[in-house]
Amino acid sequence: MARPTVDIVSRSLRVLAVTQPGVSHLFPMLPVLRALRRRGHEVVVASAPRFAAQIAAVGLRPASMGVDFTVGLEHTFVPALATARARRDASFEYTRIVLVEALASAAVTDLREIVDDWHPNVIVRDPAEFGSFAIAEALGIPHVTGRENRFLSTEAWAAELGDSLTRLARLTGADALEAGQLYRYLGLAPMLPSLVAATPELDNAREFGSHVGPTIRFVRPETYGRGASDGSNDSNGPRVLVTLGTVFHDQPELLRHVLAASESVPAHFTVITGPGIDPALFQPAPQDVLMTEFVPLGAVLPACAAVVTAGGLGTVLAALEHQLPMVLMPVNADQPTNAARCEGLGVGIAVPALRAGPATIAAAITWALTDARARARAVELSGEFQSLAGPDQAAQLVEAVAYTGVPVPDVAESAAR
Incomplete structure (x- = not known):
């Protein structure tokens, strides 16, 4: 199949975004997807069927593909993952076994049908979704990662993926799939460069190593729900947001410790329990605690003075x-790395989740509310947001790749010529 041509009259594009079914995967890509649509392009977002309502709720057109699940439930169809999590086995090969062998392999048939029916000019993919990478490479469609946050070298990716791409190549008809092709064209990184650094304590490149490839472009992260309001109005003291995220958030004992800690801190608290966790399970809550299953971070953070988090990247960026x-009370995945990096930058204090009792948590919250150096450092880092390319500039990069079919460095070279 030849690469779809661009409408040379209107220069409108058909953009196929592909994401794992979780808000922490979709929301970081929303600014560029919305910018592309504002600029006159069609945008369709493919994900699991049960995630279609969430895609529609943010104003985008959904398409269904692959396994019907939401992020956090992978253990229900990959028993080995459930066993590894129960044992806290950090050596489990999640990328190869879950993301490629289970999810991507199941998605490629649906994705091929979407592509054959709709003929997208460019694919903007969640870097944790590999089926669209394989389809794009097989059919010669330019592909872009829409929320890069790991910054692994080609060698590190190859080690993590093992031989899983070989089978995916056979399923899609690609001549070959290699780690070096993952960022062939462009990787958008809605991320603060200050968070991307190896440290003596974090010298393993699994997350946030020092490698930033030549096609990676940092763009400005934007908190979902900015400009909305959660209705809180605290004229009698500071407000603290508590959220354990949307994937590893089922931590009832840890959340109860936070609630107990809140009783000894002179502040109001908004506690987001996360999807599927009924706030009623924690009633009666302390007097100054408002509990809810979900509220957009952009709606509650403007009224806050500090954040208690498991350390997911989306919450960390929104807080900054x-x-x-x-x-930061890290539980899993990239959370320990994020926590250590924030502590190293002077904007957070890390409290190991397994040892986080009410007194320890209360002392940490008091520090976050009162430490002038931490607040000054957070103000300083927030200035980094404004130095980064905004959504329209990111959209222009996607357009350049789609129009030319060449990687971003070559686009720049072509423009210079």
């Missing part, structure tokens, strides 16, 4: 955008 010090 709003100049807020953090208490």
Whole structure:
């Protein structure tokens, strides 16, 4: 199949975005997807069927593909993952076994049908979704990662993927799939460069290593729900946001410790329990605690003075955008790395989740509310947001790749010539 041509009259594009079914995967890509649509392009977002309502709720057109699940439920169809999590086995090969062998392999048939029916000019993919990468390479469609946040070298990716791409190549008809092709054209990184650094304590490149490839472009992260309001109005003291995220958030004992800690801190608290966790399970809550299953971070953070988080990247970036010090209680995935990096930058204090009792948590929250150096450092880092390319500039990069079919460095060279 030849690469779809661009409408040379209107220069409109058909943009196929592909994401794992979780808000932490979709939301970081929303600014560029919305910018592309504002600029006159069609945008379709492919994901699991049960995620279609969430895609529609943010104003985009959904398409269904692959396994019907939401992020966080992978263990229900990959028993080995459930066993590894129960054992806290950090050696489990999640990328190869879950993302490629289970999810991408199941998605490629649906994705091929979407592509054959709709003929997209460019694919903007979640870097945790590999089926669209394989389809794009097989059919010669330019592909872009829409929320790069790991910054692995080609060698590190190859080691992590093992031989899983070989089978995916056979399923899609690609001549070959290699780690070096993952960022062939462009990788958009809605991320603060200050967060991307190896440290003596974090010298393993699994997350946030020092490698930033030549096609990676940092763009400005934007908190979802900015400009909305959660209705809180605290004229009698500071407000603290508590959220354990949307994937590893089912931590009832840890959340109860936070609630107990709140009783000894002179502040109001908004506690987001996360999807599927009924706030009623934690009633009666302390007097100054408002509990809810979900509220957009952009709606609540403007009224806050500090954040208590498990350390998911989306929450960390949102807190920094709003100049807020953090208490970080990492549970899994990239959270320990994010926590260590925030602590190293002076904008957070890390409290190991397994040892986080009420007194320890209360002391950490008090630090986040009162430490002038942490607040000054958060203000300083927030200035980094404004130095980064905005959504329209990111959209222009996607357009350049789609129109020319060549990687971003070559686009720049072509323009110079």
